[in-house]
Amino acid sequence: MSAIDATHDPKLASWVESAAGHGDFPIQNLPLGIFSRAGEKPRPGVAIGERVLDLAALAGLLPPEIEPTLAGEALNELLALAPAARTELRRTLSSFLSDARQRSKVEPHLHAAAQCTLHLPAQIGDYTDFYVGIHHATNVGRQFRPDNPLLPNYKYIPIGYHGRSSSVRVSGAAVRRPHGQTKPADAPPIFGPTRRLDYEVELGVWIGSGNAPGEPIGITAAHSHIAGLSLLNDWSARDIQAWEYQPLGPFLSKSFLTTVSPWIITSEALAPFRVPQPVRPDGDPKPLDYLWSVEDQARGAYAITLEASIRTTAMRAGGMAAHRLSRASSTALYWTVAQMVTHHTSNGCNLRPGDLLGTGTISEPVDTGFGSLLEITEGGRRPITLPSGETRSFLEDGDEISFSARASAPGFATIGFGDCRGRVAA
Amino acid sequence: MSAIDATHDPKLASWVESAAGHGDFPIQNLPLGIFSRAGEKPRPGVAIGERVLDLAALAGLLPPEIEPTLAGEALNELLALAPAARTELRRTLSSFLSDARQRSKVEPHLHAAAQCTLHLPAQIGDYTDFYVGIHHATNVGRQFRPDNPLLPNYKYIPIGYHGRSSSVRVSGAAVRRPHGQTKPADAPPIFGPTRRLDYEVELGVWIGSGNAPGEPIGITAAHSHIAGLSLLNDWSARDIQAWEYQPLGPFLSKSFLTTVSPWIITSEALAPFRVPQPVRPDGDPKPLDYLWSVEDQARGAYAITLEASIRTTAMRAGGMAAHRLSRASSTALYWTVAQMVTHHTSNGCNLRPGDLLGTGTISEPVDTGFGSLLEITEGGRRPITLPSGETRSFLEDGDEISFSARASAPGFATIGFGDCRGRVAA
Secondary structure, three states: OOOOOHHHOOOOOOOOHHHOOOOOOOOOOOOEEEEEEOOOOOEEEEEEOOEEEEOHHHOOOOOOOOHHHOOOOOOHHHHOOOHHHHHHHHHHHHHHHHOHHHHHHHHHHEEEHHHEEEEOOOOOOOEEEEOOEHHHHHHHHHHHOOOOOOOOOOOOOOOEEEOOHHHEEEOOOOEEOOEEEEOOOOOOOEEEEOOOEEOOEEEEEEEOOOOOOOOOOOHHHHHHHEEEEEEEEOOEEHHHHHHHOOOOOOOOOOOOOEEEOOOEEEHHHHHHHEEOOOOOOOOOOOOOHHHOOHHHHHHOEEOEEEEEEEEOHHHHHOOOOOEEEEEEEHHHEOOOHHHHHHHHHOOOOOOOOOOEEEOOOOOOOOHHHOOOHHHHOOOOOOOEEOOOOOEEOOOOOOOEEEEEEEEOOOOOOOEEOOOEEEEEEO | OOOOOHHHOOOOOOOOHHHOOOOOOOOOOOOEEEEEEOOOOOEEEEEEOOEEEEOHHHOOOOOOOOHHHOOOOOOHHHHHOOHHHHHHHHHHHHHHHHOHHHHHHHHHHEEEHHHEEEEOOOOOOOEEEEOOEHHHHHHHHHHHOOOOOOOOOOOOOOOEEEOOHHHEEEOOOOEEOOEEEEOOOOOOOEEEEOOOEEOOEEEEEEEOOOOOOOOOOOOOOHHHHEEEEEEEEOOEEHHHHHHHOOOOOOOOOOOOOEEEOOOEEEHHHHHHHEEOOOOOOOOOOOOOHHHOOHHHHHHOEEOEEEEEEEEOHHHHHOOOOOEEEEEEEHHHEOOOHHHHHHHHHOOOOOOOOOOEEEOOOOOOOOHHHOOOHHHHOOOOOOOEEOOOOOEEOOOOOOOEEEEEEEEOOOOOOOEEOOOEEEEEEO
């Protein structure tokens, strides 16, 4: 597993002024992404405070394994490297950005983040969405099966399904209200714009080196295949989903858009925020052997707090701040990310560098911790009232949904995930 | 829609001797693929009789739009062109291979197919598997719901789900028996090799130019986005599927392997074999407007006959030929390929050049036309006896499954699809 080293020292300071106390991108974070400036090609970069460091411009200064991976417009080749190479990159960057003697050679390659466009960090070969937020699964299941919300397989299998990689976009992409088939009660199905547009708060998982076809990744090796995490919004059209999903699962109700935050928070940066997987309640089955390791149970969960907020057209017009809809911890996930990776490859399925996993919606079992409007409004039956006086059952045109997340632990600098947002258009 | 022209003339003959009367690849076919010879890089080629024509080697002789698309190891750029460009390529190749005066310049670039390795024809961005073989859906549904085999949405929606593009392989790839979780009756789930390994006979659909995000492909335009067809085997582990698929659909029961035949039979080659979509039985709903066009109903189905065969280790040892398991026509599909494309993009989801669709299992409503062992053996309850005296409920190690297909119509040369096969390994 990723080690804690001097790059995590909370007293470490950068000569980049905006990094000091930066809520998301202090020097202890150093997330990886793809950026461009006006008229220039997208290329790899690192966020530090309010700046972006151009990695490709540091040719000759970076570890030799890293340099050949920086020529393209996506991080796939960098993600494909073993974790040790990224650890070495992290140490180099941490030194560059903290040591004042290095400032003169590095500073010319720092750009104001406000002048950078951020892109998808990797070319996503395949996207898989899991469903391991147990409180979300329980809340949703209860709407269909009040006495038996979780299906019998839920506590044995990290449930997931294949998503649509072509429709994954970076934060800021317009959320075009999708059309689709829906089935009114007691009438034939109709085709038109969804009336039950929703969001889902998830973590995205970026796959590192991956595996060859037919060669599963065992649970003890799985963590080394996780390059890092982002925020992920699994936009959902509930009315389309309800009519289409039997018997093969969600399809067009999800594939119109999935949004990710642009920065990959590396497994190396997240090392201090790994915590024990919560003990399963009495009566829950122990995971089958292939999904069980002492180390994963001891350090396989992440202490990350995620928030979702809404800001409507009227709220923007009135100068009102975004309104928080939920706050929940990723410790609410019933399975670890390592368990997802191991299960996914247990049949021989190959994961490739830059593949994306979603965790499933992260909800806590209290109404301030529900990660979707489906849960918050109980399927639309209990609309919420916003500070503007407006009510919402599902999303209206003009609504902007934004996610943020922080990882914190005693004795370490807090790091954040940046922004994952989208505004609904007609 | 693709037009019928002189390239379809059944009297047209090639100077390539093996093309005359070739069941799969006469000069009227000219399918596109990616091949390599020992020690050489994969590159685009065309099958003609028992030879492969090296397209990349014809630089300077092909239409100017085509040439820049031939440099890579996949056909994606060629598939991205408008159909008119592929029609022009087809006419050029048809002329080259039929006109004896062209022989001297073309023949040096013909290779014996037996000495060529065939590869996946395109880099598949996303793979979607449909379920529009209505007799298959009925046969499978009946095993769960004898009185009501089809769910209420089936006759309104071309049902489909996202598949796993990383595990799509070309014909010949080993079928490694996958491990997975299964649930014995009255006992906790276990992890181990599947005991209900099966195949599914499908057509694969290769997407051409595709669409931008948020810009659906209407039903009248959909056919122009279909570059061509292949055979597709949706290998399935029924016991894993039964335990995992609720509520989000098939996942690891399918993602260990999907096999396609290596040659893309182009929409241009298939033009003579387009037939009316069979009239829906009385009482079935008319498709919603966005899925309905007069032209698609009149010419949207394909007259393709598909066969599946099995050959076991004992049959090979005894010198016995493969045993046919089924024969069925693609007119058994309840929705046209154009309807699948239009439905898939109706929410704004973008299809990209080289994306792959599966049609779903093609079965006819007679037991000689069932496209999977699940149907043939009624879920394993009625094992079949092979000519070797062996019985099969599901596939055993060493079994080889092969698919073939032919398209024929009065007044036209029959064309074929080549081979889609795989042998089960432990």
